[in-house]
Amino acid sequence: MAGNSQRRGAIRKGGKKAPTVGSGGQRRRGLEGKGPTPRAEDRPYHKAHKDAKAAERRSGGRPSGGRKAKASSEVVAGRNSVLEALRTDVPAATMYVAGRIDSDDRVREALKIATERSIPVLETPRGELDRLTDGAVHQGLALQVPPYEYAHPNDLIDPELPGIPLVVALDGITDPRNLGAIVRSVAAFGGHGVVVPSRRSVGMTASAWKTSAGAAARIPVAQCTNLTRTLEDYRKAGFFVIGLDMDGDVELPDLQLAKEPLVIVVGSEGKGLSRLVRETCDQIVSVPMSSAVESLNAGIATGVTLYEVARQRR
Template identity: 80%
Template sequence: MAGNSQRRGAVRKGASKKGPQVGSGGQRRRGLEGKGPTPKAEERPKHKANRMAAAAEKRAGGSGSRPGARPSASRGGSRRGKASSEIVAGRNSVVEALRADVPVTTMYVAGRIDSDDRVREALKTATAKGIAVLETPRGELDRLTDGAVHQGLALQVPPYEYAHPSDFIDPQTPGIPLVVALDGITDPRNLGAIIRSVAAFGGHGVVVPERRSVGMTASAWKTSAGAAARVPVALASNLTRALEEYRKAGFFILGLDMEGDVQLPDLELATEPIVIVTGSEGKGLSRLVRENCDQIVSIPMSSAVESLNAGIATGVALYEVARRRAI
């Protein structure tokens, strides 16, 4: 009724002579503001992809790492700072990665994909290995693969868990310690081939520097032909400092170079704890690394050949060391 001050909204607030303001209270303006980029399907709590990824992680042991992965070291510089999950795209690449036992958390399949032998093999292998298989719209798959030609198939590879260089300094390790360190190797296929040679000739591990060096990618896993599951790869924040620590622990540092002081057949340090350092094909060993080597070793070759691939040169050196140790 008129003059009823108890009725809600009838009392003017303050000394203002104006009545109640009518408006949206800023809701319309806030509604026009952007909400940021759309999160990935696996990051949305109520999305099917999130539940499937969580189930895959639980099957892998609940740690979020690849099955059989070595625990990451807690010392400083033990983990590659830029490590992130990798996407393998394309039917051939997906099938090859699954055949090579590359660690995979999720396989994405485009909706209404045209099935062929590669698609059927990928689905069968993923199911047998307990890999989460998600049907994904093509637009979302384009985004996940960053516009790559995925042909309706893609794999998500988790970050590699690196060891620490000092993990190879262990008096309890069977046999004479043998480590390979890489200086400026940027081709993942070379890394994979070197890991395979280390496994074949009784090496204990591989050390890669954090900067200007290749890391453990899906390509390196495939080239290693399964050896990456047995041979640990350590990450050194500073390769020169890591080599100094090995020397203090009683290792001899041998650098591979075309202009070496000692030829491989004349190597007398093969039966000692050693670190073989391989440089890039173009630049070879860096100056600081060369200065930290006890010997520079060369591989005798025919004059018709200018140089050897870094992976092949390392394999030849590892074979000669293994041969001498077996005598």
């Protein structure tokens, strides 16, 4: 009979909604937490992990004076800031443009420069741009700047570098514009590099790169974990270390060490040189000024000192 499931050859098949005895705990296990998501650097197939391994191979097991700080990318937000960064050749990984952006001369020039430099341009929803820029006023335009690749302090001790070695070290400088100006002066007066501590100090941000007016592409900036120990290593390598301070024992025109391998240490405007760094210096040098001026900006003081060193070396 039709519909007789008991006839020979008939087989009852369970449908999609057929009841089952149990899931064997699969659903319960599927709902259990699997712990925190591993960092990108800890995931073997992630690009960040491969980049970290490549950086480790490049370091070649160097001593602890090198950089160990976690580098992170930086996002420049706003039409004027993005355009200025592109004009000064700040390294860029990606430019983000909001969908249906009201284009003006700044946007058009930014797109033109990005195209000429082969910088990827991504059209991004405004909500995503808000997240990328951490709520900054981006005006529909943002630029992602990759982490700066710092040199190792030992890289600046190279007998094959032209001229007498000349390095500038920063002690407590926190303004990126000062760092950019110092990098620019080092390039102008024949210096070989700049050293910055990894903590409580400025780093090579997009602002520092812009202020350097392109000199950051030619002058290496090294990062160290302990400035005092790094200065001691330079002294062992044959450098003399001089610190700049308004209460120095020697005035700049009377400096007798200009023609020697030299490290010039610059302290912050407020606190000056730290105690341990000051004790490590071979000489404390002051820049003579009119009594009406209390102190010079760190970038200007460094530029004046580098000029005098270069003048004496000529």
